[in-house]
Amino acid sequence: xxxxxxxxxxxxxxxxxxxxxxxxxxxxxxxxxxxxxxxxxxxxxxxxxxxxxxxxxxxxxxxxxxxxxxxxxxxxxxxxxxxxxxxxxxxxxxxxxxxxxxxxxxxxxxxxxxxxxxxxxxxxxxxxxxxxxxxxxxxxxxxxxxxxxxxxxxxxxxxxxxxxxxxxxxxxxxxxxxxxxxxxxxxxxxxxxxxxxxxxxxxxxxxxxxxxxxxxxxxxxxxxxxxxxxxxxxxxxxxxxxxxxxxxxxxxxxxxxxxxxxxxxxxxxxxxxxxxxxxxxxxxxxxxxxxxxxxxxxxxxxxxxxxxxxxxxxxxxxxxxxxxxxxxxxxxxxxxxxxxxxxxxxxxxxxxxxxx
Numbered sequence: 001x002x003x004x005x006x007x008x009x010x011x012x013x014x015x016x017x018x019x020x021x022x023x024x025x026x027x028x029x030x031x032x033x034x035x036x037x038x039x040x041x042x043x044x045x046x047x048x049x050x051x052x053x054x055x056x057x058x059x060x061x062x063x064x065x066x067x068x069x070x071x072x073x074x075x076x077x078x079x080x081x082x083x084x085x086x087x088x089x090x091x092x093x094x095x096x097x098x099x100x101x102x103x104x105x106x107x108x109x110x111x112x113x114x115x116x117x118x119x120x121x122x123x124x125x126x127x128x129x130x131x132x133x134x135x136x137x138x139x140x141x142x143x144x145x146x147x148x149x150x151x152x153x154x155x156x157x158x159x160x161x162x163x164x165x166x167x168x169x170x171x172x173x174x175x176x177x178x179x180x181x182x183x184x185x186x187x188x189x190x191x192x193x194x195x196x197x198x199x200x201x202x203x204x205x206x207x208x209x210x211x212x213x214x215x216x217x218x219x220x221x222x223x224x225x226x227x228x229x230x231x232x233x234x235x236x237x238x239x240x241x242x243x244x245x246x247x248x249x250x251x252x253x254x255x256x257x258x259x260x261x262x263x264x265x266x267x268x269x270x271x272x273x274x275x276x277x278x279x280x281x282x283x284x285x286x287x288x289x290x291x292x293x294x295x296x297x298x299x300x301x302x303x304x305x306x307x308x309x310x311x312x313x314x315x316x317x318x319x320x321x322x323x324x325x326x327x328x329x330x331x332x333x334x335x336x337x338x339x340x341x342x343x344x345x346x347x348x349x350x351x352x353x354x355x356x
Contacts (some may be wrong), residue, residue, distance in 0.1 A: 016270055020163065037304055048287075061332055064340065078301075080300065102314070111140060140153065147184070165204050177254070207281075209258065211258045226275050305320055
């Protein structure tokens with residue numbers, strides 16, 4: 001499916017309907033198939049050094065950090081989920097944005113391709129009114145740069161959200177499983193480089209659940225990218241989700257394909273002084289967050305645990321984020337770390353150092 005500017009109105013509407021239905025299918029799969037969450041992130045295998053004498057006052061801990069030159073309450077990101085023309089998709093994003101503002105954490109939206117085809121989908125991404133004081137991240141599929149997208153679409157995505165950055169997500173496995181998938185990833189790094197030179201906000205290169213390798217990070221750096229979301233294997237399997245939609249056994253065969261978040265963070269270690277890394281993929285509590293920060297992630301993206309609450313209300317989302325924060329700060333306290341930023345790359349806090 002291409003995004004040709006000369007596409008007829010009928011074809012645009014048809015494609016938009018397909019994308020909206022696909023987003024609905026994705027939500028149904030996450031909510032109804034517990035095996036979509038693979039629970040294989042390997043965070044449990046990383047053991048931290050408990051401090052019985054932490055020498056701290058829990059009430060005086062500082063969990064704050066910065067992202068895109070803005071202060072945030074703790075290193076938590078509401079990761080990309082959805083958006084589109086359907087009323088429930090707009091409600092999900094509104095609840096997430098309001099919770100982001102209330103909790104002072106950043107938020108990324110799902111792919112904004114739908115709004116390029118259907119103006120009705122735009123409202124689900126116009127979220128700055130709900131989150132005026134936190135970083136927001138727009139989102140497009142990187143492969144769309146080979147299917148007619150360029151600086152105009154990128155600026156539209158950023159402007160609609162009044163975003164501080166743009167995710168270019170990488171999803172080659174998902175595109176292969178989708179019957180309507182876009183599979184031409186040839187010379188994509190060159191086009192990412194061109195876009196990075198033209199766009200006024202940073203581009204964040206992001207996988208969607210199979211991890212980024214050292215070779216990917218190298219290509220991204222050569223393309224001028226200085227922000228990466230490793231989005232590793234172990235949490236939500238988009239291969240399995242697409243297998244449900246397409247009745248495609250290939251999706252089940254590859255449901256556990258890729259690098260875990262910890263493996264991708266390990267691959268990022270030689271590049272830590274050249275780029276900012278976000279850890280996502282299988283982070284399910286504040287302890288996982290602390291481990292991810294220690295291993296090189298400056299921010300931790302969480303999506304699946306927020307989806308059902310986002311269907312319910314803003315308050316339900318806030319409750320989950322507050323749980324993550326309390327767990328993260330508890331881990332911080334029990335490690336004897338007063339400032340959350342001092343967790344970053346502090347591998348002395350790992351007990352089983354043979355895993356590093």
